[in-house]
Amino acid sequence: MDNAMIVEARGMNHWFGTGEARKQVLFDINLSLPRGSFTVLMGPSGSGKTTVLTLLGCLRGVQDGSVRLMGHELLGAGDAELAALRQRLGFIFQSHNLHESLTAMQNVIMGVQVRPGVTDDLARRAAAQALGLLGLSDRLDYLPANLSGGQKQRVAVARALVGNPAMVFADEPTAALDKDSAADVVDLLKRLGAARGTTTLLVTHDNRILDRADRILTLEDGRIVTSMDDT
Amino acid sequence: MNRLLQWLFGRLPIGWLQLTHKRGRFFAALSGVAFANVLVFVQLGIMNSMATATLRPYTFFNADIMISAADANALAEGGNVARQWMLQAFADPDVIAGTGLFIANAPLNRGDTDISLTTFGVDPGQPGFIAPQIAGDIGLLQVQDVAILDRLARGISKDEAAAIRPQTPLSFETQTRTLTALTTFAGGGGFGGDGYMFVSDQTFLSLFTSRSSSAPDHILLRLRPGADVAAVVDRLRGLISDTTLRIRSYGDAAQEDLRHQQTKRPTGIIFGFGVLIGVLVGLVIVYQVLSADVADHLREYATFKAMGYGPGFFLGIVVEEALVLGILGFLPGLAVGTAILTLMGKATSLPLAMTTGMAVTVFLGTVLFSVLSGVIATRRLAAADPADLF
Ligand SMILES: Nc1ncnc2c1ncn2[C@@H]1O[C@H](COP(=O)(O)OP(=O)(O)O)[C@@H](O)[C@H]1O
Numbered sequence: 136m137d138n139a140m141i142v143e144a145r146g147m148n149h150w151f152g153t154g155e156a157r158k159q160v161l162f163d164i165n166l167s168l169p170r171g172s173f174t175v176l177m178g179p180s181g182s183g184k185t186t187v188l189t190l191l192g193c194l195r196g197v198q199d200g201s202v203r204l205m206g207h208e209l210l211g212a213g214d215a216e217l218a219a220l221r222q223r224l225g226f227i228f229q230s231h232n233l234h235e236s237l238t239a240m241q242n243v244i245m246g247v248q249v250r251p252g253v254t255d256d257l258a259r260r261a262a263a264q265a266l267g268l269l270g271l272s273d274r275l276d277y278l279p280a281n282l283s284g285g286q287k288q289r290v291a292v293a294r295a296l297v298g299n300p301a302m303v304f305a306d307e308p309t310a311a312l313d314k315d316s317a318a319d320v321v322d323l324l325k326r327l328g329a330a331r332g333t334t335t336l337l338v339t340h341d342n343r344i345l346d347r348a349d350r351i352l353t354l355e356d357g358r359i360v361t362s363m364d365d366t
Numbered sequence: 367m368n369r370l371l372q373w374l375f376g377r378l379p380i381g382w383l384q385l386t387h388k389r390g391r392f393f394a395a396l397s398g399v400a401f402a403n404v405l406v407f408v409q410l411g412i413m414n415s416m417a418t419a420t421l422r423p424y425t426f427f428n429a430d431i432m433i434s435a436a437d438a439n440a441l442a443e444g445g446n447v448a449r450q451w452m453l454q455a456f457a458d459p460d461v462i463a464g465t466g467l468f469i470a471n472a473p474l475n476r477g478d479t480d481i482s483l484t485t486f487g488v489d490p491g492q493p494g495f496i497a498p499q500i501a502g503d504i505g506l507l508q509v510q511d512v513a514i515l516d517r518l519a520r521g522i523s524k525d526e527a528a529a530i531r532p533q534t535p536l537s538f539e540t541q542t543r544t545l546t547a548l549t550t551f552a553g554g555g556g557f558g559g560d561g562y563m564f565v566s567d568q569t570f571l572s573l574f575t576s577r578s579s580s581a582p583d584h585i586l587l588r589l590r591p592g593a594d595v596a597a598v599v600d601r602l603r604g605l606i607s608d609t610t611l612r613i614r615s616y617g618d619a620a621q622e623d624l625r626h627q628q629t630k631r632p633t634g635i636i637f638g639f640g641v642l643i644g645v646l647v648g649l650v651i652v653y654q655v656l657s658a659d660v661a662d663h664l665r666e667y668a669t670f671k672a673m674g675y676g677p678g679f680f681l682g683i684v685v686e687e688a689l690v691l692g693i694l695g696f697l698p699g700l701a702v703g704t705a706i707l708t709l710m711g712k713a714t715s716l717p718l719a720m721t722t723g724m725a726v727t728v729f730l731g732t733v734l735f736s737v738l739s740g741v742i743a744t745r746r747l748a749a750a751d752p753a754d755l756f
Pocket residue numbers: 151152160178179180181182183184185186187
């Protein structure tokens with residue numbers, strides 16, 4: 136295995152359903168993501184982007200082939216092992232998925248507190264710092280209901296990045312945002328990721344984001360059809 | 367509160383924040399728990415007072431063994447016992463004294479209300495069978511138609527009772543005779559009567575003319591100091607020819623009476639059911655609140671799952687919520703329960719009161735059942751699949 140790669144998938148197939156309804160949605164996926172890269176995954180709706188993301192992000196069990204993430208084989212890994220790996224990953228969803236009863240600060244604290252041995256004080260400082268980097272220093276004690284869509288998604292980015300994850304997975308994080316907020320969020324994601332050496336895999340339809348990518352993968356009908364490398 | 371919980375759990379008090387986020391629902395849930403607590407407190411209070419009231423008349427006497435008729439499930443229930451069996455009991459070397467105890471209810475007209483006093487006919491020459499707080503006055507009963515009245519009986523006012531002394535006696539009519547109360551003792555109303563009264567066996571027989579001096583309701587025996595009561599009871603069962611009689615240690619007789627009231631009498635069973643219903647109401651309310659809360663936050667929980675939080679974390683949130691509901695619901699429940707029991711006690715002159723034992727039991731029960739409901743409610747968490755978030 137190449138140590139420069141944080142993710143390596145080889146011959147990955149995936150099926151949904153059982154019996155008659157069983158349907159293959161991914162076919163022989165091979166991909167490698169270098170550490171610190173910013174990769175955009177594109178493709179028409181239903182092509183399997185989300186499925187790839189959830190498999191690489193340890194949110195689903197790998198059924199066939201081999202996926203190595205941070206040196207761990209995901210094929211055959213148990214729930215607890217996957218959950219432990221996820222503690223070192225960051226996720227940004229299409230909807231912000233912030234907890235309505237927690238303030239911006241408390242939501243971000245949840246992103247660090249999951250790591251074993253993080254003190255209360257450390258979690259607070261890290262959360263305040265992350266929100267500061269996303270320009271939300273004056274919104275620390277706001278509940279999500281009192282934030283704009285762009286602000287909420289920036290809190291979600293802070294929550295994903297606060298624990299210094301080795302890798303961030305984002306699935307259409309800008310779909311619900313207006314043009315300016317969308318560009319803002321992606322720029323921040325890219326800039327902060329680069330500063331921390333975080334690898335990012337971003338699923339998007341948004342063409343404006345393409346020019347920010349180091350690499351672009353295109354998926355069609357469950358197969359990778361193009362793999363463009365910027366370098 | 368936030369800081370306290372944060373310190374207690376070593377993490378953000380998400381359960382608390384989540385519960386208090388929706389104030390209306392939170393207060394409704396707390397009132398529900400408090401209501402269940404009040405229900406249990408009132409029923410327990412009544413059950414306790416039934417126990418106190420049932421055991422109280424036993425404290426008026428001083429005996430080691432009681433001989434009663436087969437159907438005498440309670441002190442004032444069942445047939446009578448022939449005095450001749452007492453003579454047979456004297457054949458046992460450990461039996462040093464015996465006396466007959468007569469019991470009947472005497473109706474008493476107190477102006478606008480009629481009350482009923484459980485009347486004990488005792489031998490005034492044997493004060494040793496009477497509890498010390500009354501025994502000193504028992505000699506007064508030597509005079510025909512003299513009574514010792516219960517100063518805590520319903521229908522007798524405090525002032526009236528306080529005025530009763532040998533110099534200023536109180537005369538009253540019962541069973542077509544005029545009795546004179548020369549002094550009083552502390553009894554109290556129960557479920558079966560409004561209070562108690564002591565008269566001599568002679569006065570008793572003239573009040574209740576159908577009764578005979580040869581057949582009291584119970585026979586009380588006292589044993590030589592140091593005698594083994596259980597062994598004597600066994601020997602008497604062999605010695606006394608009427609094998610249908612209930613021959614029991616005095617303590618056992620009291621406990622059997624209580625058990626009978628609690629498990630065989632409709633009142634006892636109904637109050638026992640009341641406790642069960644209170645517990646069920648509390649359980650259902652807490653379960654409803656917690657499982658609705660889990661269902662409302664499935665998406666957030668799935669997000670936490672995606673972030674790598676494990677099952678223990680979610681169980682912790684729900685248990686935290688259960689504890690908050692249980693503890694905060696208990697406090698108003700305790701306050702209202704105490705108030706209701708005190709008012710009911712005043713209105714009925716039954717020994718109704720909040721006891722530390724009740725409060726502790728109900729508190730532990732509330733917390734236990736809340737946590738139990740919480741644990742059941744977490745089953746819904748399985749539906750939070752982080753892969754569905756994308
Ligand atoms: N949980 C599921 N159960 C069954 N089929 C699914 C499930 N999730 C996705 N699919 C199917 O898998 C294919 C790929 O879906 P997805 O990965 O969500 O595509 P994309 O994210 O590119 O739109 C689609 O045909 C979709 O209907």
